Amino acid sequence: xxxxxxxxxxxxxxxxxxxxxxxxxxxxxxxxxxxxxxxxxxxxxxxxxxxxxxxxxxxxxxxxxxxxxxxxxxxxxxxxxxxxxxxxxxxxxxxxxxxxxxxxxxxxxxxxxxxxxxxxxxxxxxxxxxxxxxxxxxxxxxxxxxxxxxxxxxxxxxxxxxxxxxxxxxxxxxxxxxxxxxxxxxxxxxxxxxxxxxxxxxxxxxxxxxxxxxxxxxxxxxxxxxxxxxxxxxxxxxxxxxxxxxxxxxxxxxxxxxxxxxxxxxxxxxxxxxxxxxxxxxxxxxxxxxxxxxxxxxxxxxxxxxxxxxxxxxxxxxxxxxxxxxxxxxxxxxxxxxxxxxxxxxxxxxxxxxxxxxxxxxxxxxxxxxxxxxxxxxxxxxxxxxxxxxxxxxxxxxxxxxxxxxxxxxxxxxxxxxxxxxxxxxxxxxxxxxxxxxxxxxxxxxxxxxxxxxxxxxxxxxxxxxxxxxxxxxxxxxxxxxxxxxxxxxxxxxxxxxxxxxxxxxxxxxxxxxxxxxxxxxxxxxxxxxxxxxxxxxxxxxxxxxxxxxxxxxxxxxxxxxxxxxxxxxxxxxxxxxxxxxxxxxxxxxxxxxxxxxxxxxxxxxxxxxxxxxxxxxxxxxxxxxxxxxxxxxxxxxxxxxxxxxxxxxxxxxxxxxxxxxxxxxxxxxxxxxxxxxxxxxxxxxxxxxxxxxxxxxxxxxxxxxxxxxxxxxxxxxxxxxxxxxxxxxxxxxxxxxxxxxxxxxxxxxxxxxxxxxxxxxxxxxxxxxxxxxxxxxxxxxxxxxxxxxxxxxxxxxxxxxxxxxxxxxxxxxxxxxxxxxxxxxxxxxxxxxxxxxxx
Amino acid sequence: xxxxxxxxxxxxxxxxxxxxxxxxxxxxxxxxxxxxxxxxxxxxxxxxxxxxxxxxxxxxxxxxxxxxxxx
Ligand SMILES: Nc1nc2c(ncn2[C@@H]2O[C@H](COP(=O)(O)OP(=O)(O)OP(=O)(O)O)[C@@H](O)[C@H]2O)c(=O)[nH]1
Ligand SMILES: [Mg+2]
Numbered sequence: 056x057x058x059x060x061x062x063x064x065x066x067x068x069x070x071x072x073x074x075x076x077x078x079x080x081x082x083x084x085x086x087x088x089x090x091x092x093x094x095x096x097x098x099x100x101x102x103x104x105x106x107x108x109x110x111x112x113x114x115x116x117x118x119x120x121x122x123x124x125x126x127x128x129x130x131x132x133x134x135x136x137x138x139x140x141x142x143x144x145x146x147x148x149x150x151x152x153x154x155x156x157x158x159x160x161x162x163x164x165x166x167x168x169x170x171x172x173x174x175x176x177x178x179x180x181x182x183x184x185x186x187x188x189x190x191x192x193x194x195x196x197x198x199x200x201x202x203x204x205x206x207x208x209x210x211x212x213x214x215x216x217x218x219x220x221x222x223x224x225x226x227x228x229x230x231x232x233x234x235x236x237x238x239x240x241x242x243x244x245x246x247x248x249x250x251x252x253x254x255x256x257x258x259x260x261x262x263x264x265x266x267x268x269x270x271x272x273x274x275x276x277x278x279x280x281x282x283x284x285x286x287x288x289x290x291x292x293x294x295x296x297x298x299x300x301x302x303x304x305x306x307x308x309x310x311x312x313x314x315x316x317x318x319x320x321x322x323x324x325x326x327x328x329x330x331x332x333x334x335x336x337x338x339x340x341x342x343x344x345x346x347x348x349x350x351x352x353x354x355x356x357x358x359x360x361x362x363x364x365x366x367x368x369x370x371x372x373x374x375x376x377x378x379x380x381x382x383x384x385x386x387x388x389x390x391x392x393x394x395x396x397x398x399x400x401x402x403x404x405x406x407x408x409x410x411x412x413x414x415x416x417x418x419x420x421x422x423x424x425x426x427x428x429x430x431x432x433x434x435x436x437x438x439x440x441x442x443x444x445x446x447x448x449x450x451x452x453x454x455x456x457x458x459x460x461x462x463x464x465x466x467x468x469x470x471x472x473x474x475x476x477x478x479x480x481x482x483x484x485x486x487x488x489x490x491x492x493x494x495x496x497x498x499x500x501x502x503x504x505x506x507x508x509x510x511x512x513x514x515x516x517x518x519x520x521x522x523x524x525x526x527x528x529x530x531x532x533x534x535x536x537x538x539x540x541x542x543x544x545x546x547x548x549x550x551x552x553x554x555x556x557x558x559x560x561x562x563x564x565x566x567x568x569x570x571x572x573x574x575x576x577x578x579x580x581x582x583x584x585x586x587x588x589x590x591x592x593x594x595x596x597x598x599x600x601x602x603x604x605x606x607x608x609x610x611x612x613x614x615x616x617x618x619x620x621x622x623x624x625x626x627x628x629x630x631x632x633x634x635x636x637x638x639x640x641x642x643x644x645x646x647x648x649x650x651x652x653x654x655x656x657x658x659x660x661x662x663x664x665x666x667x668x669x670x671x672x673x674x675x676x677x678x679x680x681x682x683x684x685x686x687x688x689x690x691x692x693x694x695x696x697x698x699x700x701x702x703x704x705x706x707x708x709x710x711x712x713x714x715x716x717x718x719x720x721x722x723x724x725x726x727x728x729x730x731x732x733x734x735x736x737x738x739x740x741x742x743x744x745x746x747x748x749x750x751x752x753x754x755x756x757x758x759x760x761x762x763x764x765x766x767x768x769x770x771x772x773x774x775x776x777x778x779x780x781x782x783x784x785x786x787x788x789x790x791x792x793x794x795x796x797x798x799x800x801x802x803x804x805x806x807x808x809x810x811x812x813x814x815x816x817x818x819x820x821x822x823x824x825x826x827x828x829x830x831x832x833x834x835x836x837x838x839x840x841x842x843x844x845x846x847x848x849x850x851x852x853x854x855x856x857x858x859x860x861x862x863x864x865x866x867x868x869x870x871x872x873x874x875x876x877x878x879x880x881x882x883x884x885x886x887x888x889x890x891x892x893x894x895x
Numbered sequence: 896x897x898x899x900x901x902x903x904x905x906x907x908x909x910x911x912x913x914x915x916x917x918x919x920x921x922x923x924x925x926x927x928x929x930x931x932x933x934x935x936x937x938x939x940x941x942x943x944x945x946x947x948x949x950x951x952x953x954x955x956x957x958x959x960x961x962x963x964x965x966x
């Protein structure tokens with residue numbers, strides 16, 4: 056290996072640095088069409104021509120005088136970490152502005168390569184470059200590139216290797232700043248040479264320039280007061296001569312140098328890259344239309360999230376249903392094996408319940424990717440500026456907030472693009488109110504359970520709007536109390552619109568989806584198992600109620616009912632034909648519940664019953680029994696087909712399909728009745744008046760025992776402990792346990808509801824869960840759950856990132872406590888008001 | 896006159912920016928240097944501005960636009 060080198064990718068915001076970086080290293084860092092996508096440096100490796108090259112993707116910066124946090128990161132890396140080569144990624148369609156940074160990089164005397172990215176756009180504009188001549192004038196090799204199509208990557212690598220190997224010499228040129236400034240520069244350089252360069256050692260001419268520009272970091276790093284004195288005097292002299300700050304003159308000279316170099320080497324028809332962009336903007340940023348268009352787009356996103364997401368969601372759900380059926384085969388029919396419960400209730404009920412919502416998540420992230428890649432993000436900042444201004448922030452704060460619809464963690468990172476610490480903290484603290492993707496499954500579970508179909512989209516939209524409105528109010532309050540003071544002036548570049556590439560958008564979407572799946576497979580899986588254990592243990596040895604007694608009572612009622620059937624079938628009152636046959640059936644079911652379907656005991660019991668019934672059928676009144684069994688089978692089968700069609704097709708009672716199925720069922724039943732007019736009604740009486748109440752009683756016994764078990768479990772005890780506090784919000788202990796789980800990650804709420812409602816239950820899956828939720832809670836409570844989850848406690852990851860970005864636990868904990876209190880207060884208000892209005 | 900008074904569609908020349916030095920340097924790096932030609936793309940007399948400088952569109956807050964002197 057010829058050696059290890061470090062190469063920094065610098066350049067103006069939105070010039071394509073990250074796209075180039077991804078091409079070079081095969082990484083998949085986030086790319087988007089607005090300035091400020093990358094806020095933290097990212098490294099990646101590429102081995103090429105015997106070199107082990109370490110590439111560093113830097114946040115975009117307009118100059119080497121840092122103004123915001125992200126620019127500080129870039130500046131610090133270039134100056135202090137001393138990369139071997141700096142590659143300046145230049146947006147060739149906006150050459151002069153982009154070359155301004157290049158002039159400063161030239162002054163650093165670090166080997167520099169200029170990449171003319173976005174050549175496709177430049178070409179479309181009709182711009183032509185004399186690359187060789189321009190390269191000579193700028194004193195650095197120039198590589199034309201189209202990063203989006205991965206063109207020019209190898210040429211760049213070749214040039215890097217040639218520079219590193221010494222085959223190509225780096226021959227920097229000097230910008231001439233004019234006699235007066237050059238003289239002062241010499242003075243300062245002399246002073247630095249005598250008194251030392253301080254703690255930011257780099258090329259003396261660069262340092263002298265930065266000092267003249269009154270660059271804060273440059274001044275802070277100088278130890279010697281002689282140097283600082285000299286600089287001050289130089290600045291005073293220059294101000295007297297020019298009547299303006301030296302940095303203005305210096306930047307003017309830089310632009311002069313750039314336009315001088317471009318004059319001869321760049322030919323351009325006056326086609327602006329904004330022609331189409333301006334037409335779109337005429338509508339999108341229109342004074343009257345801008346805001347409605349924004350709200351409309353948002354509405355569209357939520358409507359589509361539900362409508363397109365529905366079908367694939369059913370597929371995933373069916374898959375899990377099938378899976379739990381497959382797993383159940385391994386256990387005896389009535390088994391209460393803990394392992395079975397863990398797999399079916401804990402893992403499929405918990406993790407499966409979260410994965411089901413993957414389609415919605417993908418759609419949401421597709422929408423966010425489109426916003427980011429098209430360039431709309433920066434427009435949204437423009438549109439919201441007026442509103443944001445009223446709350447003491449400016450439009451740029453809205454970009455992190457929009458990103459927060461995806462996930463709070465990158466959104467909080469994105470606040471680095473805000474220059475002022477007060478603005479930044481305020482934005483950071485309110486970001487969790489922007490409902491993140493992890494909360495979407497909660498809404499997607501609850502909304503269809505409690506609200507009519509036409510309300511799905513609007514309801515979701517309302518939830519998100521409530522979040523935005525609360526964020527705005529909270530920001531306003533913070534700005535007028537804790538973070539008083541003026542906000543930083545608002546300046547932002549508006550990139551031209553771009554048609555998002557199909558591949559890029561899909562990659563964005565898939566990456567997010569994959570993260571979601573990974574989270575489900577790791578964090579959520581782990582927590583689900585813990586929550587399942589907490590919900591299932593400890594088991595009770597002695598129950599408060601004697602369930603055997605109740606069960607015997609139910610059985611007695613059943614037999615009494617069977618005895619009364621004699622009259623319906625014209626049997627003599629003392630006949631015990633039905634008693635024998637149906638009694639045998641019941642005992643068989645009980646016996647069989649301890650065995651697998653294929654075990655010989657199971658089969659033997661079945662045979663024994665069959666032979667007993669066959670014997671009875673031969674005996675006195677045997678024909679009645681045979682007919683009874685036949686009719687019963689036919690009716691049960693007809694009803695089963697109907698129910699299955701309804702559940703599998705997810706047909707709602709109000710839909711026309713339901714009517715069709717219902718009338719089919721009625722026709723079949725009428726047929727049966729025509730064939731067996733004498734006993735048809737008797738069989739119905741048996742099914743609906745005798746058997747159904749008995750099954751119902753058994754189920755209720757089971758549920759009561761289950762709920763006694765669950766109340767006794769650890770989760771139950773915690774939940775019940777919480778209940779006094781949350782009862783005022785309409786929440787019961789089950790929601791309480793889910794709330795605690797949701798602190799780790801919001802999706803756990805859905806997982807835990809799945810677990811609590813499926814432990815010990817026959818049916819799992821979100822549709823079954825929805826039915827149970829609907830039975831247990833009112834729409835008002837459902838709305839309060841969503842409201843509480845929207846506002847309350849940011850997840851652990853958010854707390855951690857706020858702690859890191861604000862550099863103190865204080866703000867992280869303040870946010871945690873504040874939002875929880877806010878959630879409690881608002882939900883309390885809504886629930887109690889709703890109840891007074893008679894909604895609950 | 897301040898930029899905030901310039902109507903949509905007008906072209907003007909930048910004279911000075913009355914702002915702190917850090918911000919001045921930042922604006923210069925974004926292309927807003929004295930002498931440069933600006934075109935006002937959108938000024939709705941409420942809310943922010945869009946101006947065109949060196950074939951870049953910049954959004955400027957209203958407060959910012961007050962501080963920019965043009966002719
Ligand atoms: N037409 C065209 N678009 C490009 C090209 N390279 C990048 N882009 C697009 O330009 C936009 C910005 O790309 P990024 O790589 O995120 O830019 P960046 O320099 O990393 O931006 P920051 O991190 O915000 O500083 C994205 O929408 C890219 O798809 C190119 O060669 N041609
Ligand atoms: Mg980037």
